[in-house]
Amino acid sequence: MSTSNLTPKQRMQIARQEMPAQDPAVRRNNFGEVNLGMEAELAKLEAERCLQCRDPKCMKGCPVNVNIPRFLDLLTAGDMAGAANSLLSDNALPAVTGRVCPQETQCECECVRANRGSPVGIGYLERFVADWARSNQDAITLVNAAPKGKKVAVVGSGPAGLTAAGQLARRGYDVTVFEALHRAGGVLVYGIPEFRLPKKIVDQEVERLVQAGVKIECNVVVGRTYTVPELREQFDAIFIANGAGLPMFMNIPGEHYKGSYTANEYLTRVNLMAAYDPDSDTPIIKPRRVAVVGGGNVAMDAARTAQRMGAERVSIVYRRTKAEMPARAEEVHHAEEEGVAFDLLCAPVEIVANEKKWVTGLKCVRMELGAPDASGRRSPVAIPGSEFIIECDVVVSALGTRANPLLTQTCPDMKLDKRGNIVVDEKLMTSIPGVFAGGDIVRGAATVILAMGDGKRAAAAIDDYLMAKA
């Protein structure tokens, strides 16, 4: 089915192309995007590396099931409009996922070429095609199905909500998205920093959905402004994707001192509230030394943000080693390149402060890896008497989140698990008929793409549900 003239052997000879990036020494001082995107020639060459497998394993690794070989083949043939329409029909937010997906554990790790050398740069190519689509909106010919005369409410405009909204609009539903904050995008605008995902791109992806007929109402806090039972009276179905919410704490002394932030607060101040812009009204502490506790993507984002806000030393404090860090490989690599230090095998025990209650340091204990635990990971064990202090004026805790009770509090009939997350069946339906849920409020903290996968599955399930009722 391939349209390329190259033989598989010739394809195998092409080496993986590198993503052009801003120089680390330069970018650590600005909020511009780190990866600069590929030129057309480079992208085409990279796409030629795809072997067009008859049984494409890469697709199985993709939570939203993008038909990867198809859009790569169209890209190779130079049919950009075809590639863009193909990609967008599978994925509502490709300019986002092309930038923030952990490809190395999903599509790219399944790529047959990963076994012998490097996988096809699927993420880079997704980004390339999505960016082309952003500047060539007229070439997008996807149309909505005939109106079905049914209304669906989507709670939350993060990755899960936007994906579901896009898919439902395409299927002919009248969709309204309710967003609690003043701007659509959820974690894509409050959490993920500008240098990894420019906010302009999120706005454009949202705008495309609005053009496709999705209505977005900001400043509506479901659970307060409207309850789920109230929405249920006005809508034929509801998809709840209000995210995880409440940040977790270390539960060590000193977490209330001035200079102790949760990553959510630190990132929200800088991203959503634009504290990186000197003209913004949003106050933020400008630290000299920063300790970021945690080893996930959010920790990397916070550390790299602090670096850009002018800190002299930023370190990641993590109780295991780099190998166990849950962050995306590229983020750890970028952080290292930018000069973020790694205080590994360290566990915080106390935040220390001066007499005016400003943070002056993070007291830690050194750890060593002991015997493997039930999950097979070697669990860290504290070394007695090894306490030491990491000097810093800001501590950012990036320890994950727990369920936000705002919505569920006012929906007593909805079944929750013991952590407060919403329980759903295999069709993502909650214990209330017609009310579906997905993303972090079901999974606990996960990734953008897993949330999007839920959004896509929920849209199909809602369609089935409403069609069966019709």
Place this chain on the structure above:
Amino acid sequence: MHTIVAKAQLSPNVTRLDVSAPRIAQIRKAGQFVIVRRGEGAERIPLTIADSDAAAGTISLVIQAVGKSTKELVALAVGDSIKDIAGPLGHPTELIEKGHAVCVGGGVGTAVVHPIAQALSKIGVHVTSVIGGRSKEWVIYEPELRNIGDVVVCTDDGSYGRKGFVTQATEDLLKAGGVDIVYAVGPVMMMKALAELTRPYGVKTIVSLNPLMVDGTGMCGGCRVSVDGKAYFACVDGPEFDGHLVDFGQLADRGTTYREFEQEAAKRCADGDCRIGLSNKG
């Protein structure tokens, strides 16, 4: 967009804006607040809903102009609009069903006490409001509270009502007996003093906290307060808590986090480098 339909100067630095927000006006309850963002680039600030008119679809916001953001808000005129208002947020006030409630308001806190007194009076609770200010011109919401129940006005300088602090007037009421509950809203140190005052009398004391807040939906954790040794989020768990269990020292201290930043912003503002219409730049 939320149009400002009425505006009143309540004291030298406190302004009331009546703003169009029909859904919130319809459903808000005493004790709840909104998050307001004046326009692009502005801060999100939490403001208590002091009153509402469901028929007109308006809510009353009472704003003490202390920093750049609040000064910009109160510089808005009737007919101007506020870009974003989200709410109503927080849990409604826990009301007693009968008996005698003393509602204590200090400064702008009186505007927060007003809806509580209103709600109590509506269900037949006897309300005595104790409200205070530096001097006569700083006393707000007196006529509204007089319509609801008894009012004791206190001024620091004795220029109006009785001379002294709201704590002294409250103590007299406690000594006289028959007080079932105290609701207190005002500066942190006032609430702390009141909680200490009521403790030996065993009178439950509810305080409304106004810590630093960003999103108001539980996401950022900036508004965490220590109550009975545990961390709570004022936005989703509060904003009202049992005053006898609140760590006021910690609250007061966290409140000073951005003092320098605010002073800097206020200075820039005073130098004419802002958009509040007080300068020639307008």
